[in-house]
Amino acid sequence: MLGIASGQTRVRGEGLVIELADSRAAQEGAPGTEDERVQDVDLQVLVNALWASGAEAIAIDGQRLGSTSAIRAAGQTILVNLAPVLSPYVVEVVGDPVDLQTELSRTAAANHLSVLRTTYDITVDVRAEDDLDLGGNPSRTVQFAEPLSVEAPAAPEGAETAPPGPGVPGSGQDGAVPSPDGEVS
Numbered sequence: 001m002l003g004i005a006s007g008q009t010r011v012r013g014e015g016l017v018i019e020l021a022d023s024r025a026a027q028e029g030a031p032g033t034e035d036e037r038v039q040d041v042d043l044q045v046l047v048n049a050l051w052a053s054g055a056e057a058i059a060i061d062g063q064r065l066g067s068t069s070a071i072r073a074a075g076q077t078i079l080v081n082l083a084p085v086l087s088p089y090v091v092e093v094v095g096d097p098v099d100l101q102t103e104l105s106r107t108a109a110a111n112h113l114s115v116l117r118t119t120y121d122i123t124v125d126v127r128a129e130d131d132l133d134l135g136g137n138p139s140r141t142v143q144f145a146e147p148l149s150v151e152a153p154a155a156p157e158g159a160e161t162a163p164p165g166p167g168v169p170g171s172g173q174d175g176a177v178p179s180p181d182g183e184v185s
Contacts (some may be wrong), residue, residue: 010136011057013094016101017129018046021088023121036120038089049109050093050100052181057094057134062086064137081137097128167182
């Protein structure tokens with residue numbers, strides 16, 4: 001299970017393919033079409049909504065996503081796991097296609113995709129697939145944190161140890177007042 005969540009293990013099954021492509025004008029390099037390009041934030045919004053919708057595994061242009069994945073921009077290039085990806089961006093999602101589409105339609109990402117289509121002429125194509133094969137990303141290594149045991153350092157040989165200081169329980173200096181016979185009350 002950890003291998004699937006981290007993106008290391010190959011996953012195969014039914015799911016969705018969502019393809020986003022820059023507008024035709026942006027693809028042809030027309031001036032003033034920067035807003036008509038798919039941005040890293042568009043992919044981030046979509047991927048986060050897919051995870052929330054029940055996706056078991058996701059890949060963008062063959063780059064498997066996991067808990068440590070990053071989708072970000074470097075200039076006009078979008079990087080997924082530090083690898084450049086190009087339009088059209090193919091997002092493959094393993095999971096029940098009906099449930100994924102239903103849940104995705106209930107998210108803010110559905111409205112976001114609609115705005116990309118209608119306002120910026122970005123192509124958004126969603127289709128169900130019977131057999132998706134998302135390869136693992138073996139270059140990732142998952143490490144586990146383990147608690148360290150903390151032991152008090154041993155006093156050097158021959159060193160005298162100081163008596164407990166103020167506020168230390170049992171020292172008679174923890175705020176309790178000793179009685180005249182030495183007992184703490």
